Amino acid sequence: xxxxxxxxxxxxxxxxxxxxxxxxxxxxxxxxxxxxxxxxxxxxxxxxxxxxxxxxxxxxxxxxxxxxxxxxxxxxxxxxxxxxxxxxxxxxx
Numbered sequence: 001x002x003x004x005x006x007x008x009x010x011x012x013x014x015x016x017x018x019x020x021x022x023x024x025x026x027x028x029x030x031x032x033x034x035x036x037x038x039x040x041x042x043x044x045x046x047x048x049x050x051x052x053x054x055x056x057x058x059x060x061x062x063x064x065x066x067x068x069x070x071x072x073x074x075x076x077x078x079x080x081x082x083x084x085x086x087x088x089x090x091x092x093x
Contacts, residue, residue, distance in 0.1 A: 002075045003075065005078045010078050017086045025071050028067065031093055
């Protein structure tokens with residue numbers, strides 16, 4: 001099981017993750033795209049990357065907006081896995 005980050009570790013991890021912010025026991029980011037199909041394509045790429053990393057983010061699509069919430073359920077909060085997936089998601093955007 002991954003080790004849950006302390007608030008200080010979350011803050012440190014976020015310094016290298018443009019657009020992400022702490023939200024309780026998770027990190028979150030909102031992405032906006034030109035249209036729904038572009039947003040949906042992004043979510044598909046995120047889902048494939050997450051599967052490879054054995055991680056399962058919370059995803060919400062509303063037309064051209066994608067909200068992503070990451071936390072490691074087994075650890076009860078943010079872990080290194082979440083920071084790594086957030087970095088990968090930023091590469092996909």
